[in-house]
Amino acid sequence: MTEFDPGLQAICLLAVDPQGLGGLCLRGAAGPARDALLATLRRLLPAETPWRRLPLQVDDERLLGGLDLGLSLAAGRPVAQAGLLAEADGGVLLLPMAERVDAGLAAKLASALEQGASRFCVVALDEGQSAEEQLPAGLLERLALIASPAAPDLAAGLAGLSEGQALPFDLAEARQRLARIPYDDATVEALCGTAAALGLQSLRAPWQAWRAACAAAAIAGRDAVTQADAELAARLVLAPRARALPQAQAEAESAQAPEPSASPEPQPSAPEAADASPPEPSEGEQQAQQLQEQMIAAAQAAIPPGLLASLAGVPTKGGAGAGRRGAAARPAQSGRPLASRRGSLRAGSRLDLLATMRAAIPWQRLRMLEREQQGLAPVLGQTSARLLLRRDDFHIKRYRRPNETTTVFVVDASGSQALNRLAEAKGAVELLLADCYVRRDRVALIAFRGEGAEVLLPPTRSLVRARRSLSGLPGGGGTPLAAGIEAAWLLGSSLQSREGGRAVLVFLTDARANIARDGSAGRGAAMQDALAAAQRLRAEGLASVLIDTSPRPQPAAMALAQAMAARYVPLPQGQAAQVYAAVARVG
Template identity: 85%
Template sequence: MTAADPATQATWLLAVDPAGLGGLCLRGPAGPARDALLATLRLALPADTPWRRLPLQVDDERLLGGLDLGLSLAAGRPVAQAGLLAEAAGGVLVLPMAERVDAGLAAKLASALEQGSSRFCVVALDEGQSAEEQLPHSLLERLALIASPAAPDLAAGFDRLGEGQGLPFDLVEARQRLARIPYDDATVQALCGTAAALGLRSLRAPWQAWRAACASAAIAGRDEVTQADAELAARLVLAPRARALPQSSAEDESAPEPESSAPPELNPLEPQPEAESGDAPPPDPSAGAQQAKAVQEQMIAATQAAIPPGLLDSLAGTSTQGGAGAGRRGAAARPAQSGRPLASRRGSLRASARLDLLATMRAAIPWQRLRLLEREQRGLGPAPARLLLCRDDFHIKRYRRPDETTTVFVVDASGSQALNRLAEAKGAVELLLADCYVRRDRVALIAFRGDGAEVLLPPTRSLVHARRSLSGLPGGGGTPLAAGIEAAWLLGSSLQSREGGRAVLVFLTDARANIARDGSPGRGAAMQDALAAARRLRAAGLASVLIDTSPRPQPAAMALAQAMAARYVPLPQGQAVDVYAAVAVAVAV
């Protein structure tokens, strides 16, 4: 096991215990090295092991099984089809371009792995180039092994690149030995301690590491797990999932030691009672704990050495919140069910698809005579229907829905704004509302004042409701600028990710923040929180415009616009029409 690279070792472990480990996530671009790993895994498994590839756009009927409409129409009776999960039972399900898997498909695969009825394993091919392009956390958590293919050996010759290599052990014997390996409490405790030191809160990771250690021992021909097996499992299971750097031993030694509870030393001059000859010395209870601690420290050191460099740098710096894969990928865009009709195309009848009956009949009618002759040659008898259909005849209706823009107005209704430009801001918003109504775009209104922000008007096309909410907007109080930016970020992100539209954020403020995010007063802390929220808004990729409504252009407003990558528009002497003209240009982009 030590002579092979980590990805090959992970492949061997998966071949020994595919159901217990759940699967393997191969991170890296496509190439001969990855093809060689897949070929090695396929050669390692028995010849009759199912091997299926899962397309990203698979529907529920093909994945879980259901009624085969084409065969049912041709046979005149219901014909069921087995899903990919049933076909891959006891085998391998390969998931290409795993970084693009949507949350729904990942949840179905995770549920199937959790139930364990099919007893298959998943090999996810993750080709993501950034932290935002990753396998969803719900599925990645159930794949024990994570590895990256090693660089191909060009000295071996180009004709051998992409070919698998044979196993250096007997697979049948290793699987039989795996079932006889006993449970080792000390090793499991060390794995749990290592996972805790790496910031892993779930107990699934140390249990998967234990299963990998058992598989490593079975491959090596051992009847129990050794420290080398545990370290290999920690490198392949725990290290790629690290969320924190382990504390160094110097920090542990600098901590004050607790007072010793050992009994006081005896005076050698005083007579001591003689011990009975038949009594054995009592065992030292701290010996086992010290040994387990030493094993855990060695395991942590081995795991820390296996953490990828990029992950190590991110852990040493500022850690990102949220699970893996929670970036800007969002939900997959669904086909439009209404709008401008487009030319129909061949496709499968999914749950949300609409059949184009005329196009389907046009595709099927020219083949009727040949299909009747084919039925006679097969001895199927008379046709059950006058029109014989097959799967390739189905045509699905398609529509184009125009991109919908939602303009989110974020209005500063604090005391300083009320003294300066609140009336002009209301007038500009009313002009923009009328323009959005003409284009059939939606509008939303967020106001921040006092100690927080409030969504006064959810996204709507109703001009009456928008004007009513705007006219009742009060003014006065502090300026919780960070709360307003965060509320706009949450609303804009939900509009773009869930509904697939486009959001434009329009901020009308003088940028005189004096209320921090936690509600405490103070201009310094309030401005720092506002800049942090602005950078988060910029990372989300939301289009925004900042209208500086102060009497003079403020450097704080310029810095805020730069932090959120917004268009900065200073209007010290402007009227409502000027504000409307500046924002209308940004909305039309």
């Protein structure tokens, strides 16, 4: 198999074991190289292999199967139609523009791949250019292989392979050999260790890597997995999913190791030293450790530049793609269409006629017999009714409209460092306001100092108004942290419950509370009131981030962030751009 192109290697592995690997995620813009890879995959597979293209706006009837409305009306009886998943049984389901797939469609595909009801694989074409435009994590986890199309100068060679050149291996022979490859404990253990070193916690990834290694061995004509097969699997399966660098993990472990004591300890005697020495590893353990180190090096070399930097943020609770698309508080009458549901025709609701007819057609014969038994006259004076509808058949159209997001800055304006924090908040607000013109989002500002909190800037998109409010913000005094959290809780709850939007709370504080909720001084009571307010905020389900502005990360700030289920970001020397980047990951 070719060694220069990961994309070509990935499609060769997928052709040998499509159901075992689940599929392939091809990342990169559309072009001749990607088209040549897809054409090569079609040529590698048998000619009778199904190949179906899945549109993003597919409905449940077309995806999962259901009633064929036209044939049912013509035949006078229910006529079922097969869905795309059934049509792709034993073949390939092509998913273009995969970065735009919504969570519902991704969940249906992931469930079908997990259950194995339809034996197919998914080829997802991901053209996303940023961290926000990615294939949903639930579906990506079930696609073993992740690769990018070849460079443009290699597209011609791939096109020639797909058109006239001989295939690089015998597919039927490779699949027969794949079923005979034995399980290797040492290789699987090394793959698990490699996944752990790259920060992967799921056991699905090392198992997918083992399946890829077996496919690579089958293509090469080997009856067992070798080191080269395991390294190839690590590059194609584990490296693109890496969330940590092995060196960084080793440095973290060394940093956590206890420092040597300054006072010399008594040396043990010779027999005690001999008993305390660790046992020598066996030859098999040494080989397994060496194999794991080589696979880690191979996977690290295949990690794309900048990948770990884009994964530095913690994903939000909504998962990939959830972002700013919160569910509407009240039914929307326009926007992106959703699957219709049964309901009553109330004021403002819109009837989905096709879905209503699909629900009524299967029951027409029984309803006709029922009317004849009851001796009812024909509908509208005709000899027979065309279609008998009942209230339970009504399906109502549904829409989803992107909700407005309001970022609420809750700034600690107390103490001698207030001016620095306010400058950071001002710069972050101005950076966010620049994006509001595009996203139609809003920002708000709450400051707490002295004995209470005050909403200085109600939700707005006006950059001039934000600058004016920030410029006149005073600083100094005590730290009523509980009052600030409660004010943010009230404003965020109002935005989400009454206006139907989404609120993101951003706290800039060192968490050194010294003013209780009743206005009395005392650090103990003030911190207890702050933790109680944080728990109420967590129960409300508001998205939040706590930026610790103290010179060193404080345990009190970490405890407060945990109490409110907020993302904790230590910024001892916060800059406006850093604050903006931290907020953007949550918002």
